[in-house]
Structures are given as C-alpha cells and as structure tokens.
Amino acid sequence: MRGFDQEQEGAVGGVIVIGGGPTGLWTAAELRLRGVDVTVVEQLPEPSPYTKGFTIQPRTMEVWASRGIAERFVEQGRRIPSGHFGLLEQRMDFSGLDTPYPYTLMLPQPRVEQLLEEYALQLGADIRRGHTFTGLEEKPHSVVAHVRGPQGAYALEADFLVGCDGTRSAVREGAGIGLSGTESTWYGWLADVALDDPPEQVPYSHVNARGTLMVVPMSPGVYRVGGLDLEDRSAGWDGYTVEELSARTAAVAGTDFGLRDPLWVSRSGNAAKLADHYRKGRVLLAGDAAHRHLPAGGVGLNVGIQDAWNLGWKLAATLQGRAPAGLLDTYERERRPVGVELLEVTNAQSVLMTAWTPEGRDLRSVLGNAVARQPAFSRYLAETVSALSVAYPPDTPDAHPLVGHRAPDLRFSQGASLFALLRPGQHVLLDLTGGKVAQSMERATPGRHFGVWYADSLAEERADWKDVRAVLVRPDGHVAWASGETGDERLADAAATALAAAGR
Template sequence: MEHSAAEHVVIAGGGPTGLWLAAELRLAGTPVTVLETRHERDPHSKALTLHPRTLEVLAFRGVAEPFLAEGRRIPSGHFGGLDDRMDFAVLDTPYPFTLALPQARTEELLEAHAVAAGADLRRGHRLTGLTQDEDGVSVGVTGPDGPYTLRAAYVVGCDGTRSTVREAAGIAFPGTDATTWGWLGDVVLDDPPTGAVYAASGPAGGVMAVPMPGGLHRIVGGDPDSNGPDHPGELTLDALRAKVTRIAGTDFGMRDPSWLSRFGNATRQAAAYRQGRVLLAGDAAHMHYPAGGVGLNVGVQDATNLGWKLAATVAGTAPDALLDSYHTERHPVGADLLLSTRAQTALMNAQSPEGQDLRTLLSQLVATVPAFSRSLAERLSALAVTYPPTAPGHPLTGHRAPNLELADSTDLFTALRPGRYVLLDFTGAPAPAPGVVPHAAPRPAGRPAWSTVSVALIRPDGHVAWASDQQDDEALGAEIRTAVSATAGRRVDAP
C-alpha cells in the first residue's frame, strides 16, 4: 500500500524495538512500513528477559497477558553476577519480577501486535541508503524483486549495532572496542541445577544457568581465558563444557547444543538520536555488554518514548521541539545504561583477589542494606527513569506514574491504552477544562509524593507531563486549561 510521504514513516529493522515502534505509531494512525532484512525470524534468542518497566509498557497498551502467560517469573535480579540477588518484591509495580521469555517468542508476539495494528512488515527487504531533504526522506531498498525507492516523512533506524541508517545519516557512534568476551550455550542438561536461576562465581570466572522452553538451559558466563581484544574464535561444546566445569565443578551433563555463541563488551552510543528526519532507537543507538539482560528492554522503552512524539509530529499537532525531546530524554538513559553495563562487566571480570573481595563486599550490601538493593533494582528495571522537566514545575514532573487506581474501578494503565494523554483529578470536584473530562481518582495511599497532588497530566508513555498541588478551584481550573493547551492540545483522553 502506498502512502503520502507527508504522513509515512519507514522503520529499518523488524526486531523488538522496530516492531513495538511500528505498533505505537499505528496506534495514532500513522502509516508505517517496516523493512526487515531477514526472510525468517531468527530462531536464536539473544535476549531472554523482560523487566518490570517493559511489562508495564506492554500492560498500558493492553497486550501484556500473552507474555505473562508464557514467560517464567523470576522474583529477583542480579547486578554483575553477584552472589546475592536483588529482591524485586519491594518494587512499586504490578510486575515485581523479571520475566524469562526467549526473544524469538517475544518478537513473534510483538510482530502479531504490530501487523494487527496495520503495520506493513516487509521481510527480505533491506534498506541500502537514504537521502533527506526539507520535505522528507528518500529511502533506497533492495527486496526479493529488486531495488526500489520509498518516500517517507521520517526514517527510524532500529537496525542494530551495525545500523545502515545511522551510517547513512552520518551520525557518529563513539565508544570503545571489545576487551573481553562472554559466552553462551543453549543446551540440554541431563543433570540440571535446581531453582529458577543457578549462579556460581570465583577466581575461575562466573556462570549462570536458566531453564528455557523446550527442555533447554541457557548457560552464560565469562572467565579469564576470554579476556583480550581479539575474538577468540568460535565456541565449541567441548570448550563450553571445560569452562563451566572449571567454574561450577560440573558440566551438568550438557549435550545437544542448539546455539553456541560469544559476545564482547564493545560499548558505544550514538552522538545524536535525531538527525533531521532520521532517528535511532534500540541497538542502533547504543551497544554494550549484555549484563543484566537490559538491551531489549531499553530498546522497547526508546520506542515507547519516540512513538507518540513522532506520530504527533507527522500529524502536525506538535511542534518540532517535541521530537527533539526524544534525544534530550533518552540519550541520558542510554548513557546510564552504558555506565551500568560497564560497571557490571568489571564485576563479572573481577577474578583477582582484590576483585573477589570487591564482589563479596557489594554482595553483602545487596543482602543487608535494603535501600542499596532497591536502588539497584529500580535502575535495572527502569522504574527509576525520570525525564528532566523543560521548565521549573511540580517535583513529580518527568517521573514515571505508578498504576494508580481510578474512581471507576479501573486503573491508569487501562486509561493509557489509547495512547493519549490522561488527566487525573484527585480533588473530588473536577475543575473545568474545555474539551477535557478528567478521570476521577481517589487519593493514592502509601505514596507520599502523590499525597498533596490535586491534578496530574500523564503522557502517553506513562510519565508525568504536569501536576499541581493547587487547592483553590478557580486557580486550579486556570492551571489545567493552560497545561492542557501547552502540553497536550487535543490529545487528552476523556472517558
């Protein structure tokens, strides 16, 4: 189907980030074409973990249930492979756990969601180049029937660490090359360890084992033999067996590998997430060691931040500055991601006596200092992500909104499903705001930061756009009208 270039968005890359972005754009009615080089979905699952914030994102679009039904819930998380794990039960979320689900299945579910929403997914079609001008972007594509050109208003690169879109746009990708290599194997274990997650570490290295569907276990780890700038060659089952035995004292009876791979700690971040009519998300914007299983999650969260902003820009209902805020808000998140994964890489490779003592000390802090453990868990799960306000305002501005109860016995996540702004009113006597009917909500219990809030405007991505503690009805009404006009325009949800 052909679309007007003035309203059409082309996404390069049909992985989790590209598929979720396509669905988010279609939610707003934006025509989308997704170009995916692979003819078939990759059967190997680089990612295996969905974090709490990603589950919240899926929930406030109404699509979390299939993931929750199939995934395996793990009520804890690790930082740098430390022996003591963070307890996710203390997190303020409906999903206080990580969800183990192979990436191949996650992609399958996201693809079904995007296609059902009307995205045009073209497998076996590769973006080969692009040229942008004031009016749009011309995209060169090679497909099964030969080369052709698409014209679009914007192009988004979700095409991985070797992004063709990033290179064609001339966006720098500074960082560091690999100095150490991890390894993984999806194998059958005749004598598997017990429990949801097995972990062992010491001077010989570290290893984790996680059950997977189909009778497989994911074995992942690192050891001193894997250090160095050069790729150490293809991983064999014998090499994996030897490494695991040195660390864990057993190979758990491993056999019949379905996938063996190595991965390095090369760490880079795009200098800009936007270059005119070209944007980047997911691995095209940031690459890192897969510590903590955060990569897929941050990519989906990039797409959640970008989707509604790009849709509003294409529709002409938002100023260009809104799209600029994608870089302003998500680039620092990517930088923090690189900080965290580098720190965890150092811990995972701390095999010296001093390094082992550092691991022991930090592990003890996780186990005995609840505030420390919770802080790490909130960072890893992305529940702590806060966007800087564009101007001085309420302390909640930019913070993630929890799933607050509404007076009609539903909740905020349900109200967010249409992908529009949501106006929450806690006063019991809603102030007038032309064209807007607020969602009445009882005063949140057990959340001190919300205890004095009268009204809050929630963005389509679940973050607070504006809030007020004003108690005077007339003044509050004026504030609401100003905030709605300046922030949300006509895209405020009404019951």
C-alpha cells in the same frame, strides 16, 4: 503514502522503520496506534528461532500493560522475583517494587517478537520480511530508503526513517551518526544446550578465579549457559565446539552438567558505545542502533522498547500537526541520558563479573552483603536495572516534584487504574478533586477536551501524591504536569495551560 502534514509541500507522510526486532516492532505499533502509515523493513525472511535475550524487566511489562497486552506475555513467561547485579550471589529483591509486575519475566525473544509482530499487524503495520535496507537519501521534506527485496531493488519515501537495526546499524552509518565509546577488552559466550545433569537450583551463577558462569532454563530440556573468560581477548571468532563449551563450563563450575547438543552459540564483548546523536534531520535511532553494551542483566531489549515508547507518540504528534514546537527534539534530550546511564550500569557489572583478584573478591563481598542486608540498597539497584527509576528533567525549575517521573499504576476509588486509562495512547488528565477541575474547564472551554479525562480520587495513600489535586500524564506514562493548587479556578486555569502546552 499520503502526507499527514498538508502544509509541507512534497511531504509524503508516514514512517519507515528499518529492523523488525522488538524495538522496530514496538515503534511500528506505537505509530499505528495513532494512525500513522508505517513500513517495517526486515532483512530476515523468517523470524530467528534463536534467543538473543529472554529477560523482560518490570518497566517493560508496564509499557505493555499501558496498551492492554501485558497478559499475552505473562501467560507464557516464567516469573522470577529477583535479579542479579554483576552476578553477585546475593540477588536483588524485586518483590517489593512499586509495580503490578514485581518480577522479571523470562520469555525467549522469538516468542516476544512473535507476540509483538502479531500486535503490530493487528494495528495495520506493513511488515516486509526478506527485504534489505541498502542506503538512504534525505530530501527537503522527506527521506528515501533504498531497499533490495525478493523482486529486486526499490525505494521507499516517507516523512521520517527510524533505525532499529542493531549495533551494526546501517541506518546509523548511512546517516553519518558517530558511535563513541570503548572497544572490547574481553569476551563472553552464550550457548543454548541440553544438560543431562543441570544444577539443582536455577537460575545458577558462579564466579571464581577462572571466570564466571550462568545457567538459566529456557524451555523443556534446553538451558542457556554463558560465561566470561578474561583469557578470551581476540576479536576474531569462528565458533566453539561442544568440547570447548564443556571445558569452559567445567573450568568454573567443576562440572559441565552433562552439556551436549548446542542449538545456538554466540559471543559478545564488553564494548560500551553510544550514538553521538539519536536524531539527525529526518533520521532517528532507537534500541541497539543507538547503544552498544555488555548484555548484563538482560536490559538491552527493554531499553529498546522504552526508546520506542518515548519516540512513538512524539513522532506521531509531529506528523499529525499536534505537537508543540520542539517536541521531537526531546526524544534525544530525554533518552540519550538514559543511554549514558545504561553504559554506566553495564560497565559497573562488567567490573564485578571479572573481579577475581583478592581486592575484587572483597568488593563483590561488600556489595553482595549490602544487597542482602540493606533493603534500600537492593531496591535502588532493582529500580535502576528495571528502569522504574527513569525520570526526565522538567522544562522549568519551578515544576512540581512529580514532573518527569514515571506515574505508577494508580488505583482510583471507582475502580479504574491509570494503566488502563493510558491504553488509547493519549495524554491523560487526572482530576483528583472529584470533578471540580473538569467542570470549571468545561465551562471555560466547552467541547475542547484533549486526550483522556478522568475525575476521581485515589483509592490508596501515596506520600508523594498526597497533596496533588490534578495531574497530566503523557502517553508514555511520565508526568507532564502536576499541581497541588487549592483554589479550584486557579487549578483549572493551570490545567488548561498545561493542556495547551502539551499540544492540540
């Protein structure tokens, strides 16, 4: 692979991605969108037919909409306008969220991976299935991945290596990055089964002194049944028989719903761990390689996609010599706190899911009533779980209040939308003065536009955007700079400064 950074003697260019799940595939797609050479190494010879996850959160749908592929997923998924928090009976209402996707989308992970792989291949990614990562070696200007493939062992060399290889990440271990947190104290189970007499209403959830149970339809005739059992504290596990699954289901629900023919059975614990670093030299971590947690609320796949969304444009800009100093270091600075909050939220749900004491049931009742009776509380939880509330700290204390926050899908007077403008994967400068800023900047620096420019006015009133006259939106949809400066020339100067800070 030829290097993008010709000033670095010995640089070979490109990126190696270890792991071909959703996080790895989206990392590859984001890099290929910007012309970076990418090789994905995936040990499975064929995509897994089993569904580890099936919940797509609104922010992930926005990510895909900002690349023009959201409808590929929407067409095949099932929309659920609510979500559970800790299996409370009262569900969070997603319908009023400020997003074009006010719902969770239920779509089995094998189909998600198929669509992502098709997209990455369409962009030119090199995906190698049946190839196993066995180790890494860092050099002064590159990193080497040792791989074992069907034809034997070989080595790949590139500028950077991204580990997207799950909670038992060999990349994390090979890079010497620690994983800190708490071990599992109990375990839950999941099974995809047939039900002869399924619940009348699905998704179904129930909690009692024996445990918790959830039933979700997966595909015609197939249901995901899962539960938690505080009596299950052994780290060892050799699978569950259909009789054991039936007994565990009936213990909570009073019936096994005619459970039979398990297609896939899994178990996971309540361990909560976070990588000590998301970057070490030329090695970076994303997705489950960086964080291990209880799969509560179906957030794991989504956080991985959003890690890759933050990383992709920064890594490409670094490789292509367009990044301002220290840009790649902001990946850990921005995303690791999201990982900290992820563990906090899943741990909180872990407590609620196992709250069978009288005090615990009272806690569930109080929080459930708050979800049902206080729309603002329900919205807060929904925005947290869906990642719509994620905001990154600004670099300066005097930054505009919008800086670091996610930009919604703004609609403009001439009919365009922000997510459509983000599709090329570049910064977007929004001139909300109707063109005055753009004209001033063109006179000052003719032909030096950076990213995508759009001059218009908002087609809708938004309280937090009311006085904003110009905005620079990052490729990942977060606000890099905003200003309500009323002087056109001063505003143009400020916009030029913001563009210069963003890169070249």
